[in-house]
Amino acid sequence: MFNNDVWIEILxxxxxxxxxxxLSGFSVTVGVMIFATLNGFGNGLENTFKKLFADDATNIMKxxxxxxxxxYGGFKSRRIIQLNxxxxxxxxxxxxxxxxxxxxxxxxxxxxxxxxxxxxxxLRGVASSYQxxxxxxxxxxxxINLLDIKNKNKYAVIGKVVAEDLFKNxxxxxxxxxxxxxxxxxxxxxxxxxxxxxxSFIYVPYTTRQLVENDKDKVDQIIVGFNKKLEYExxxxxxxxxxxxxxxxxxxxxxxxxxxxxxxxxNDYKRNTEFTILLNLIIxxxxxxxxxxxxxxxxxxxxxxxxxxxxxxxxxxxxGATPLQxxxxxxxxxxxxxxxxxxxxxxxxxxxxxxxxxxxxxENYFITNPEIEIKTGFFVTILLIICGVFAAILPARYASxxxxxxxLRKK
Numbered sequence: 001m002f003n004n005d006v007w008i009e010i011l012x013x014x015x016x017x018x019x020x021x022x023l024s025g026f027s028v029t030v031g032v033m034i035f036a037t038l039n040g041f042g043n044g045l046e047n048t049f050k051k052l053f054a055d056d057a058t059n060i061m062k063x064x065x066x067x068x069x070x071x072y073g074g075f076k077s078r079r080i081i082q083l084n085x086x087x088x089x090x091x092x093x094x095x096x097x098x099x100x101x102x103x104x105x106x107x108x109x110x111x112x113x114x115x116x117x118x119x120x121x122x123l124r125g126v127a128s129s130y131q132x133x134x135x136x137x138x139x140x141x142x143x144i145n146l147l148d149i150k151n152k153n154k155y156a157v158i159g160k161v162v163a164e165d166l167f168k169n170x171x172x173x174x175x176x177x178x179x180x181x182x183x184x185x186x187x188x189x190x191x192x193x194x195x196x197x198x199x200s201f202i203y204v205p206y207t208t209r210q211l212v213e214n215d216k217d218k219v220d221q222i223i224v225g226f227n228k229k230l231e232y233e234x235x236x237x238x239x240x241x242x243x244x245x246x247x248x249x250x251x252x253x254x255x256x257x258x259x260x261x262x263x264x265x266x267n268d269y270k271r272n273t274e275f276t277i278l279l280n281l282i283i284x285x286x287x288x289x290x291x292x293x294x295x296x297x298x299x300x301x302x303x304x305x306x307x308x309x310x311x312x313x314x315x316x317x318x319x320g321a322t323p324l325q326x327x328x329x330x331x332x333x334x335x336x337x338x339x340x341x342x343x344x345x346x347x348x349x350x351x352x353x354x355x356x357x358x359x360x361x362x363e364n365y366f367i368t369n370p371e372i373e374i375k376t377g378f379f380v381t382i383l384l385i386i387c388g389v390f391a392a393i394l395p396a397r398y399a400s401x402x403x404x405x406x407x408l409r410k411k
Contacts, residue, residue, distance in 0.1 A: 032345030125209030
């Protein structure tokens with residue numbers, strides 16, 4: 001295998017058929033490049049899904065009230081469903097063995113004033129358990145607690161962007177800001193991996209917000225954090241049971257898909273994961289087809305080379321070369337070609353993905369950090385070697401069976 005004469009002979013053989021070798025090898029390069037690039041895009045899409053779900057808990061359900069589309073229980077259609085604190089208590093008591101926490105959400109866009117400067121921010125009225133939903137990191141102070149909810153304290157936890165806008169480089173903890181017409185004390189600052197959008201929010205106790213709005217117990221949404229130990233089927237059943245419970249309570253038709261919507265985030269995560277796996281399988285199938293066509297081309301190149309060297313092979317066999325030696329030389333040539341052109345495609349794909357990597361790709365096409373995993377690169381390399389062997393099998397067998405006397409007679 002490491003005989004210098006064999007390698008010199010292989011290189012001479014390739015140099016005699018430069019154009020034919022290049023055209024056949026180019027299809028391998030293209031095939032591997034397509035495979036590696038699309039695989040990188042697939043990984044980038046998967047990274048986007050992971051990023052979207054990493055910042056939030058996935059073992060949650062969102063209860064979203066809507067407008068009914070069917071008449072039911074003496075009520076007409078197009079009735080706006082409203083959730084309230086009683087629904088929070090009902091869900092918590094009826095499904096206490098399946099859920100870990102529950103929090104309402106009251107979301108508004110509000111004007112915030114500090115020392116004469118006014119800014120517009122998004123505000124959420126939430127419970128203390130909301131920190132498990134968003135997984136925001138408290139960098140200063142603390143988050144809302146149960147006592148704040150009970151006492152309806154006018155406290156605020158502000159995002160990093162809000163802190164920088166209002167307080168510049170000073171410490172915001174203990175300072176007072178005016179949210180609309182009510183003064184709130186800043187008790188915490190948080191940061192969020194989702195970036196500036198989430199860090200532009202202000203969190204206040206939901207009971208405080210209800211008091212400010214003179215709404216005794218209305219909420220916009222309810223988020224239910226179910227037990228992480230629940231199997232997928234059990235979580236799906238819980239979702240259905242919560243929906244049935246609320247529809248009965250709110251007099252919404254069981255067949256009405258619009259009145260109350262319960263979104264299971266774990267279902268979305270599972271569907272996105274399955275979509276990514278399917279996409280990668282399709283990419284692999286397409287790319288493998290292109291690579292196989294390249295292998296056929298290289299096999300033809302080797303076969304033509306063998307036909308041209310029939311007399312030379314005959315002389316070698318007459319001088320004592322064994323069929324195994326002849327076969328090894330042919331296989332090595334095919335492995336060299338497939339590995340060279342294949343790795344060229346892999347390197348080109350890596351370079352292409354590095355050029356494309358950036359914010360614009362993430363924002364416009366939802367592809368985050370497209371890259372090829374080391375295990376994928378290793379797999380491609382092994383695949384190329386195996387393909388090289390397969391590409392050489394037929395021509396190598398033909399060469400090993402050439403009889404010296406017949407070969408020497410050919411002109």
